[in-house]
Structures are given as structure tokens and as C-alpha cells.
Amino acid sequence: MSARKDNPRSADTAGLDFVRTIVAEDNAKGTYGGRVATRFPPEPNGFLHVGHATAICLSFGIAQENNGTTNLRFDDTNPTTEDTSYVDAIQKDVRWLGFEWNNGVLYASDYFDRLYEMAVQLVQDGNAYVDSCSEDEIREMRGTVTTPGVPSVYRDRSVEDNLDLLERMKAGEFEDGAHVLRAKIDLAHPNMKMRDPLLYRIRHAHHYRTGDDWCIYPMYDFAHPLSDAIENITHSLCTLEFENNRAVYDWLIDNVDVGEARPRQYEFARLNLDYTVMSKRKLLRMVEEGHVDGWDDPRMPTISGMRRRGITPESIRLFCDLIGIAKADSRVDIGKLEYVIREDLNQKAPRVMCVLDPLKVVITNYPEGESEELEAPLYPHDIPKEGSRAVPFGRQLYIERSDFAEDPPKRFFRLAPGREVRLRYAYFITCDEVIKDDAGEIVELRCTYDPDTRGGSAPDGRKVKGTIHWVSATDSVAVEVRLYDRLFKVANPDDAAATSGTDFTGFLNPQSRVTIAEARLEPAVADAEPGCHFQFERLGYFFTDPVDSTAGAPVFNRVVTLRDTWAKIAPAKEKLATGQAARTDEPSAGDAPAEQRRRIKRSKSEARDGIRATNPELAQRYERYRDELGLSTEEADVLTGDMSVAGLFEDALAVHDDAKAVANWAVNELSRHFDGGKADGLQFGGAELGALVALVASATISRKTGKDVLAIMVSEGGDPGAIVVERGLEQVTDAAAIEPVVEQVIAANPGKAEEYRAGRTGLAGFFVGQVMRQTGGTADPELIQKLVREKLG
RNA sequence: UGGGACGUCGUCCAAUAGGCAGGACACACGGCUCUGGACCGUGGAAUCGGGGUUCGAGUCCCUGCGUCCCAGCCA
Numbered sequence: 001m002s003a004r005k006d007n008p009r010s011a012d013t014a015g016l017d018f019v020r021t022i023v024a025e026d027n028a029k030g031t032y033g034g035r036v037a038t039r040f041p042p043e044p045n046g047f048l049h050v051g052h053a054t055a056i057c058l059s060f061g062i063a064q065e066n067n068g069t070t071n072l073r074f075d076d077t078n079p080t081t082e083d084t085s086y087v088d089a090i091q092k093d094v095r096w097l098g099f100e101w102n103n104g105v106l107y108a109s110d111y112f113d114r115l116y117e118m119a120v121q122l123v124q125d126g127n128a129y130v131d132s133c134s135e136d137e138i139r140e141m142r143g144t145v146t147t148p149g150v151p152s153v154y155r156d157r158s159v160e161d162n163l164d165l166l167e168r169m170k171a172g173e174f175e176d177g178a179h180v181l182r183a184k185i186d187l188a189h190p191n192m193k194m195r196d197p198l199l200y201r202i203r204h205a206h207h208y209r210t211g212d213d214w215c216i217y218p219m220y221d222f223a224h225p226l227s228d229a230i231e232n233i234t235h236s237l238c239t240l241e242f243e244n245n246r247a248v249y250d251w252l253i254d255n256v257d258v259g260e261a262r263p264r265q266y267e268f269a270r271l272n273l274d275y276t277v278m279s280k281r282k283l284l285r286m287v288e289e290g291h292v293d294g295w296d297d298p299r300m301p302t303i304s305g306m307r308r309r310g311i312t313p314e315s316i317r318l319f320c321d322l323i324g325i326a327k328a329d330s331r332v333d334i335g336k337l338e339y340v341i342r343e344d345l346n347q348k349a350p351r352v353m354c355v356l357d358p359l360k361v362v363i364t365n366y367p368e369g370e371s372e373e374l375e376a377p378l379y380p381h382d383i384p385k386e387g388s389r390a391v392p393f394g395r396q397l398y399i400e401r402s403d404f405a406e407d408p409p410k411r412f413f414r415l416a417p418g419r420e421v422r423l424r425y426a427y428f429i430t431c432d433e434v435i436k437d438d439a440g441e442i443v444e445l446r447c448t449y450d451p452d453t454r455g456g457s458a459p460d461g462r463k464v465k466g467t468i469h470w471v472s473a474t475d476s477v478a479v480e481v482r483l484y485d486r487l488f489k490v491a492n493p494d495d496a497a498a499t500s501g502t503d504f505t506g507f508l509n510p511q512s513r514v515t516i517a518e519a520r521l522e523p524a525v526a527d528a529e530p531g532c533h534f535q536f537e538r539l540g541y542f543f544t545d546p547v548d549s550t551a552g553a554p555v556f557n558r559v560v561t562l563r564d565t566w567a568k569i570a571p572a573k574e575k576l577a578t579g580q581a582a583r584t585d586e587p588s589a590g591d592a593p594a595e596q597r598r599r600i601k602r603s604k605s606e607a608r609d610g611i612r613a614t615n616p617e618l619a620q621r622y623e624r625y626r627d628e629l630g631l632s633t634e635e636a637d638v639l640t641g642d643m644s645v646a647g648l649f650e651d652a653l654a655v656h657d658d659a660k661a662v663a664n665w666a667v668n669e670l671s672r673h674f675d676g677g678k679a680d681g682l683q684f685g686g687a688e689l690g691a692l693v694a695l696v697a698s699a700t701i702s703r704k705t706g707k708d709v710l711a712i713m714v715s716e717g718g719d720p721g722a723i724v725v726e727r728g729l730e731q732v733t734d735a736a737a738i739e740p741v742v743e744q745v746i747a748a749n750p751g752k753a754e755e756y757r758a759g760r761t762g763l764a765g766f767f768v769g770q771v772m773r774q775t776g777g778t779a780d781p782e783l784i785q786k787l788v789r790e791k792l793g
Numbered sequence: 794u795g796g797g798a799c800g801u802c803g804u805c806c807a808a809u810a811g812g813c814a815g816g817a818c819a820c821a822c823g824g825c826u827c828u829g830g831a832c833c834g835u836g837g838a839a840u841c842g843g844g845g846u847u848c849g850a851g852u853c854c855c856u857g858c859g860u861c862c863c864a865g866c867c868a
């Protein structure tokens with residue numbers, strides 16, 4: 001009925017991201033016969049980071065959802081930076097994230113022979129040539145973004161010469177840089193990537209896999225699309241900065257014999273995360289300059305760093321789902337990462353108690369030399385897991401220094417002189433006396449406990465506002481705890497560096513790691529294995545460091561703090577105690593002398609102005625349309641940018657002599673379908689457009705139907721009158737026919753009707769839309785609106 | 794600047810080919826609680842600006858502004 005059915009978007013794509021939408025449409029259309037083959041193509045010259053995780057989740061995820069395949073292909077075309085250790089690390093990271101690739105591990109370097117043959121073919125077809133200019137000359141002659149490049153004197157070498165030279169390049173007859181192989185495309189192309197891109201360069205270097213077999217290596221622009229084709233990839237997903245490279249990608253697929261393969265490249269926005277940096281180059285510097293301990297430093301946004309910190313693969317995948325995928329540059333709030341980590345670990349991590357900054361407490365009414373064991377559950381009531389451990393209690397305890405205040409601020413529920421609090425899973429205690437040293441520093445609290453509150457509740461029903469964690473002074477063990485915090489003290493280190501003209505390393509957070517040498521841990525988990533998660537109650541989630549923990553001496557990494565609503569209320573000062581840096585405000589970028597650069601980019605209108613300046617016929621029509629036909633300057637402008645458009649317009653006028661109406665349709669509805677500003681690619685002519693406008697003008701069809709009919713004309717051609725008759729699209733203007741539909745829609749949506757009557761008149765659009773839908777767009781919307789108002793008014 | 798892309802709550806992502814601007818995080822308030830956790834409830838909060846087309850525009854047309862990418866023999 002409507003054009004919808006003929007629409008390529010026949011798949012249900014609601015809510016899908018744009019890549020999944022494309023894949024669903026391809027499946028619906030049968031572009032690849034329902035096959036989905038993606039690939040993840042890291043270069044083995046560094047470690048994977050969270051940004052890669054989003055790419056991995058996307059490419060592997062889409063394949064999984066569509067019963068497709070994903071290849072892991074190392075893009076190892078640059079022998080000077082790549083190394084086998086990275087190959088191993090990357091595989092480990094991908095697997096750890098929970099993905100398994102198809103077809104074994106693949107390498108671009110495995111295709112070197114075939115790629116070379118393809119290069120030979122390009123040369124034979126006259127599509128590539130050997131350029132013997134120096135690197136500087138090539139750069140010089142490439143031009144700039146505003147000026148075209150110029151061909152090198154070698155551009156027109158004969159096929160024979162090129163073949164000979166290429167062969168000798170391969171044979172190792174030349175020094176590095178003596179020659180390069182370039183695609184022969186267009187030195188004046190507005191897209192810099194298309195100015196005869198380099199295909200091969202000479203590099204007498206040892207490749208970690210092919211050894212010294214080759215001394216010429218393919219460039220990314222050449223190797224990537226053709227590797228995709230060799231593997232018969234369908235959807236090749238990469239980040240936005242490769243948008244310009246897509247032209248080269250498509251050019252190669254078109255100009256090299258790749259059989260049936262028709263891989264297509266799609267680009268999505270790369271991830272930026274607050275308080276960290278994400279470029280491999282910068283991460284490498286962090287490692288090499290010793291700002292962190294290595295690629296797997298728990299502060300690094302690398303997969304290995306996150307793994308060592310204790311972030312689970314489930315959280316990372318959840319994170320990727322949470323932030324989604326789109327084409328807009330974005331910067332994700334670090335809070336989202338913290339959220340997914342808590343979400344996951346809340347369910348998994350057993351609870352134990354650890355005191356990071358111990359303050360001694362003596363229970364004066366507890367018998368000297370005695371102790372007892374209390375049973376404490378490992379999980380809270382709302383986590384469906386069983387288990388408990390024994391916690392020793394005695395006369396001497398430690399509590400968190402920040403859980404005591406001599407002079408408590410408002411809403412401080414913890415311990416203070418004369419106040420009673422609950423020791424988690426144990427007894428109520430009351431603080432009687434504060435002991436200080438000569439310097440006035442609090443060194444000990446003397447408290448009394450209420451023996452009747454064993455287990456944490458009072459038989460007399462009295463309540464305490466605060467519960468604090470604690471450990472036995474005599475039975476707890478000293479452990480090393482590392483408190484990790486954001487790596488940088490500003491949200492956007494790159495931006496801060498740029499606006500201040502300094503290096504990004506100047507914004508490192510000196511508190512990103514605070515090591516506590518002797519925290520006090522309850523004995524039950526004193527010999528925790530490496531690689532285990534715990535929640536230290538009231539503090540956060542911790543993970544036994546898999547590298548530095550030794551048997552019987554675990555080292556704990558703080559993965560993330562607990563959400564802390566008290567921290568928001570409390571004065572920001574004492575946060576150092578928990579290593580949580582106060583959120584530093586960013587240096588305002590507004591002070592920078594913002595360069596007011598005038599933009600002289602030509603608008604479409606200006607382009608058409610230029611065309612009319614050299615085409616008197618169009619210029620004359622512009623005047624005539626505006627002055628004699630009474631069109632607005634905007635309409636006259638759009639219609640006179642090309643003869644095919646002006647011709648179409650006038651042909652339409654010959655059928656339906658209402659310039660204003662025809663212009664309206666041509667400009668607002670049809671112009672978007674003009675190909676390159678020309679109307680001659682259309683499957684119909686001006687006469688059909690005129691006929692369509694006439695149908696609408698005579699109220700034979702509604703304007704909405706008119707648009708549907710136009711859509712059909714655009715996709716299949718045809719005569720509007722015939723389309724209307726064929727599909728029964730005549731407009732219904734009879735109130736008696738529409739009224740029952742209106743009533744039915746109102747009856748079907750009593751709640752909405754109520755809201756409308758209550759004043760939410762914006763719902764009129766909803767009711768009109770519903771009726772339009774029910775009538776297949778044939779009802780007169782103005783009439784519907786009138787009826788809706790009457791019925792609900 | 795030539796070309797390519799992108800602008801929706803503070804943040805990230807939606808809105809079925811024009812028809813109720815929605816979700817999550819964050820935030821605020823309240824409830825519950827032996828973790829100031831978790832959980833539950835409530836609330837504020839956005840279509841970059843200006844014109845136009847339409848009964849109706851985030852979505853279509855014109856225009857202005859802003860941001861990102863490209864001038865490696867890196868990927």
C-alpha cells in the first residue's frame with residue numbers, strides 16, 4: 001500500500017545501532033546471501049585497550065548475532081614496529097574478553113605473495129606505476145588540502161618499465177626509499193588519500209614472521225582491502241579516521257580481480273574515556289618513560305591492565321553494550337565504567353573486612369586475654385549466595401581512622417565520644433575516652449561493649465545509626481593494599497595539553513596509586529589465592545594481584561570504590577585517607593584566544609550561483625522564475641542549478657500550471673533525490689511530476705499519499721495516476737467515512753484520550769497519526785484533526 | 794582553508810522512512826537496610842541557531858555556526 005513495502009529497509013531495525021541496521025538490511029536484501037563475515041585486524045605493535053574492546057565487541061558481536069564468522073587477522077605490514085610478543089598478548093586479550101575467532105589466526109603477511117600478484121596486475125592494467133622520486137619530492141608534489149598535486153615525471157612510465165622496476169624492487173636491487181609503487185588515480189583529487197596512494201615501499205628489514213623473504217612491504221591502504229577480499233569479508237568495521245581511506249578501499253576492490261568478494265567498509269566513532277588517554281603512541285610513552293610499571297599496570301586502560309586490576313571481562317562487555325556505537329565523536333564518563341564493574345562484582349565478590357588506616361580500640365570491659373569467634377556471612381541478604389566465615393573478636397581491635405570523629409560534623413553517623421555504633425557482625429560499642437600522644441594525635445580509643453548485642457542487635461530494641469567495619473588487633477594480618485585511582489587529574493588530558501601548550505604527561509594524577517604497606521585484614525582470607533575478588537565492606541572491590549601476590553601474602557588491588565554518598569556530603573578534605581582524589585575542575589578552555597577563523601566554504605547555493613554565472617540560460621531562468629512565476633529566491637535558486645532540473649520543472653508546469661505548487665514539490669520533496677544536483681538520473685520526467693502535483697491539488701490524493709507515490713516513482717518509475725488507481729490510494733474526504741476510524745482509535749487508547757482532555761494536546765499528533773496509519777494515509781489529515789478535536793474537546 | 798564526517802538531557806545511546814522526544818549512567822529528594830553498598834520510589838534535565846515546506850518537523854528543503862578526520866614510504 002504505502003511505499004514502505006518497497007523500501008529496502010524491510011528488516012526490523014528499531015533500536016539497532018547503525019552498523020547492525022546495515023547488516024540487517026543486507027540480510028533482508030540478500031546482499032551476501034545472508035552471510036556475515038567480519039574481521040578484527042590489530043597491528044601487532046602494542047597492547048589492546050578498551051577502545052579496541054568496543055571494536056572487538058562490535059565485530060565479534062555482530063557475527064555472533066547473525067551466525068556469521070569473525071577472523072582475527074594481524075595487520076603486520078610494517079616490519080619495523082611489529083613483534084611476536086604483541087601477537088601473543090593480543091590473542092590472550094581477545095580470548096579473555098570472551099571471544100573466539102574462526103579460521104585460525106590469520107596474518108596479512110601470509111598474503112604477501114598474492115598481494116604482490118595483485119600489484120603486478122595493477123601495473124599490467126596501467127593502474128599503478130613505480131615512482132622514483134624521493135620521499136620529500138613525493139610529499140611536495142602531493143599538493144596540500146587546498147592545492148592540487150602534480151604528477152611526477154615517472155608517472156607515465158611504460159608498463160614494461162614498471163614491471164621490470166617492480167620486479168627488481170622485490171629482488172632487492174635498490175636501497176630503501178629509491179622507489180615506491182603507487183596507484184595511478186588522480187593527483188588533483190580533492191580527497192588527499194586518492195592522490196596516487198603508495199602501495200609498496202622498500203624496507204630492507206627483518207619481518208618477525210617472513211624473516212628476510214621480502215624487502216618490499218605493502219602499505220595499509222593496499223593490504224587491508226585486499227586482505228578483506230581474500231578472506232571474503234562482508235562488513236569491514238573500522239574507526240572514523242579511516243573514512244577518507246574508504247575511497248581507496250573501494251577503488252582497489254573495483255580495480256583488482258578479487259572474484260566475487262565485495263567487502264564494504266563502515267566506520268564508527270572510536271572510544272574516548274575520561275581521565276585517561278587512548279592512543280597506542282601515548283600508552284607506549286607511558287610505559288617507556290616509566291609513568292606506569294608496564295602495559296599491564298592496573299592504571300592503564302589496556303585490556304591487560306584492566307585484567308590485572310581486577311575488572312572482569314563481563315564488565316567490559318557490559319560497558320560496551322552500555323555506551324553503544326555511533327558515528328558522533330564522544331567522550332564517555334568514567335562513571336559508566338565504574339558502574340558496570342560494581343554491577344558485576346556486587347553479585348560475585350564475597351564480603352570481608354579490612355582496615356586500611358587502623359586506629360586502635362580497646363574494649364575496656366572485655367576480659368583480658370580472652371577472645372571469641374563470630375560467624376559472619378560472606379554475602380549480604382540480597383545476594384543469593386551462601387557461605388560464611390569465622391571472625392575473631394577480642395579486647396583489642398582496629399577500626400578505620402576515618403570512622404571516628406572527635407568533633408563529628410552534622411549527619412556523621414559513625415563513632416564519636418559518647419556515641420554508640422555497631423561493629424559489623426559483632427557488638428555495639430560506645431566510645432568513652434580518646435587517648436592522644438604528645439603531638440595531639442589520636443592513638444587509641446577506649447570503649448565499652450554491650451555483651452547483650454552479640455551478633456549485632458540489641459534485645460531492648462534500641463537502634464544505632466552507624467555500622468562500621470573492624471578487625472581484631474591480635475588476629476588480623478598485615479597486607480599490602482594498592483589503591484588505584486584515575487590516571488590523570490583532568491578529564492581530557494589531550495585537550496588540556498593542547499590548550500596549555502604542554503605535554504599530556506603533565507596532567508598525570510600523582511595519587512593514581514597509593515600503596516598501603518600494612519593494612520589489617522581479617523584472618524579468614526589471609527591466604528587468598530592470586531586472582532580473587534573480594535569486597536572489603538564499606539570500602540570497595542579488591543582483587544588479589546595476579547603478579548605480585550605470593551603464597552600466603554596476597555597483595556590487593558582496589559578495583560573500584562563503593563558508591564559513596566557520604567563522600568558527597570562530607571567535606572572534601574579527608575578523602576585522601578581513601579586515596580580518592582577530589583574531582584579537579586578542568587582548566588577552562590574558554591580563556592584561550594579562540595581563533596575567529598572565517599569560513600568561506602561554498603554553500604550549495606553559492607555553487608549554483610557560480611554555475612549560473614557561466615550559464616546565461618540558467619541565469620535568465622532564475623530571473624524569470626522569481627520575477628514572473630513568483631517563486632521565492634530560494635526556490636528559483638534550487639531549480640536553476642542545472643539544466644536537467646530546470647527542464648524537469650518546466651515540463652511539469654506544462655502539465656500542471658501552478659508554479660508555486662510544482663516548485664514546492666520539486667524543492668522540498670524531490671530535490672533530495674537529485675544525483676549530483678542533476679535530475680536526469682530519475683526514472684520519470686517532468687510530466688509525471690506535474691501529474692502528481694495535479695493529483696494533490698485536485699484533492700484526489702492527500703499530500704501524504706503524494707509523498708508515498710513520489711517515493712514509488714523514484715524507486716520504480718511509473719505514472720502517478722496509474723499508481724494511485726492500482727493501489728487504491730484516493731483520498732478520503734468524507735467525514736462520515738473517517739469518523740468511525742477516529743472513534744475507534746480514541747476507544748482503543750482511553751488513557752491517551754484522558755491525557756489529551758487533561759491538557760496534553762500534543763497528543764493530537766498521535767491520534768492523527770494513528771488514523772492516518774489505519775487509513776493507509778488516504779484520509780484527509782485536516783479533517784481528521786478537526787474530528788479529533790471535536791471528539792476529545 | 795579543498796574534501797570527508799558529525800551536532801538530541803551533564804554523559805552515552807534511542808526515536809519503526811514526518812505522528813506521544815525515550816532509556817541508561819550521573820544528579821537531587823524520599824523509602825528500606827547490620828555495608829552511608831545493594832534494592833525500591835519520585836523528580837529535574839535535551840533536538841546547535843535562523844528561515845521554509847507540512848494539519849504536524851529531531852527527521853524533509855535553504856542557510857548560518859560549531860566539532861572531528863585527511864597533506865607518513867604508520868595503521
